[in-house]
Amino acid sequence: MEPVPMLLVMAYRAMGDQFHDRLRQIGLEPLRPAHGYVFRFLKAKRATTVDIGQHLGVTKQAAAKIVNELDEWGYVLREPHPTDKRAQYVTLTTKGRDYLKFADNLWSDLEGEMADAIGKPTVDAIKTGLTAYLQHVHGDDQPGIRPVW
Amino acid sequence: MEPVPMLLVMAYRAMGDQFHDRLRQIGLEPLRPAHGYVFRFLKAKRATTVDIGQHLGVTKQAAAKIVNELDEWGYVLREPHPTDKRAQYVTLTTKGRDYLKFADNLWSDLEGEMADAIGKPTVDAIKTGLTAYLQHVHGDDQPGIRPVW
DNA sequence: GAATATGGTCAACCTGGTTGTCCAGTGAGA
């Protein structure tokens, strides 16, 4: 049998491909995983571009490019920081929140199909198992989310 | 809880980071995951650069660059194809096979540590579950191994 | 034997990141 990380990345890729295919069918901008992670992050907390870069595991300059794209496409906007005149909060627009809602539904559909294929208990075991492993390795600080190739 | 693909990619990254750290400690060339996949592929079957590109999910030109690196570093060599004068088989050198052996040991160490952390039955469930899922999605043709970001 | 397809290579280019630099604003300590 394949080594574990190989299985992980192949399954990630398989799910991601299906997700992307269905997104494309409804004709959205060419959003990449990184964009999705930004949405998810912004929903959870107020954040600046620097925060986003840290979360994605890239430099603030790279994060700025991504934020610019999302801005052009109307998914986020920047508003002044209430106390720090240098900083700007990046916030989701309605379009951004709608996307996120749609994506969440899609993910849970795909997870449902996975459960149909291999059984819900197995899916649950995978989720709790990997969560526990990440907790074991990273403790409470955030694990890397950017795959390396 | 995080969506499944997020867990998959975080766990992939976590294991990969540990693998890479330990590799670096013993001072090997900057081998990336793609190189490892090539070794694994070459062990399984005789292959040309074109075959490798197909396996990795990249163009033959990109595959050629990778093969060139591995050649310079002494992990592979090219030998003439017995019947097709255009083609060359890429084959592992002793150094390549040694690396692969070392890497396999390291992976199984890491998998053992994972089992210590979350229990061997859980690890087994993850492996068989993901394998079954991939079988479900891809049937018998090879799933993509290159993560998208 | 001619037309088409394929392995390998060279070259130009694209994209998503990096490093380096700078400025304006922040905030802690003397």
Place this chain on the structure above:
DNA sequence: TCTCACTGGACAACCAGGTTGACCATATTC
């Protein structure tokens, strides 16, 4: 309160790992 180290954001140059396109020599198909 002044000074000085630090930080958010932007601009520019560069890099790495891919892509597309073209080409040649050999294979294959008819």
